[in-house]
Amino acid sequence: MQNKETSPQRRSGCPLNASVEILGDRWSLLIIRDMMLRNFCSYKEFLESHERIATNILADRLRKLEAHGIITIDRDPSDARRVIYRLTAKGIDLAPVLAEMVLWAARHEDTGNQGLVRQIQKDKKQFLAGVRKQWTARTVRSTADRGV
């Protein structure tokens, strides 16, 4: 449980260092990608994602992402076994970071998913607006679902 005030000793005050300390590992951004672009929101879905994260690592990353305020973790009111993972506004604000990383790799590495790449290349602003809109719709709906 850390926030702006109580976050533990950073290696430096550099904002890039902060990002790297929070997101700099081999899995966190992939989980965020699955939530942002594929609308994944359950443990099982993340586990079955193509890169095959180990279950203990997944549990750890989800906890850390929540601690950093990037996702929320809630029980599904209609099925008490299920847990629903959702991006916060802070999490959705990572869309530009993901977009630039996708563009960089698409340009310099041999990668697939050219559909996504072309979509981002074509109009970055519109792509980001789309992601944000999708997220707003889902958040509003899920709030309504929980009986507001």
Add this chain to the structure above:
Amino acid sequence: MQNKETSPQRRSGCPLNASVEILGDRWSLLIIRDMMLRNFCSYKEFLESHERIATNILADRLRKLEAHGIITIDRDPSDARRVIYRLTAKGIDLAPVLAEMVLWAARHEDTGNQGLVRQIQKDKKQFLAGVRKQWTARTVRSTADRGV
């Protein structure tokens, strides 16, 4: 030594996954930042950077960055002890990624270096143009220095 053709087994073809496999650790992007923004180009400078990377990790990351074509490693012709590390075009193309990570952290975390942040916020395009121009100047000069 890996390139588009011979790179080893990726976990998936997703371009974001490629970026994460190459850059997803706690140090690589900081080294790139030091080269891009602070004009660092020697081992000693990286070692003395504020986040205090361990020397074996630094050597390992520099090797990997070179293997991925993000930096070049050359001996200094005027002092054979010294090694000069330089960003390639592929490396300088990471500027937008760094910029977005800086903006995200500046917005959501408690960080310093507000000068840099404001510079990027004020005009992202111009900031990127500046980085690229700086790099071009240095690359041209260093090529000339080596007797072309």
Add this chain to the structure above:
DNA sequence: TAAGTGACTTGTGAAATGCAAGTGAAATCG
């Protein structure tokens, strides 16, 4: 030629990771 310098390597213990198996609560099936 003796004393640095710069760029590393090596050794060691601690921490993070990957893999397989197991747990426990809640839902669904027969």
Add this chain to the structure above:
DNA sequence: CGATTTCACTTGCATTTCACAAGTCACTTA
């Protein structure tokens, strides 16, 4: 209603990576 599944994890263990300290070695400078 009891048995089986489903879901979200936890536990154990071997392997890999990391951090820290010390040492090496080619080269340069005094």
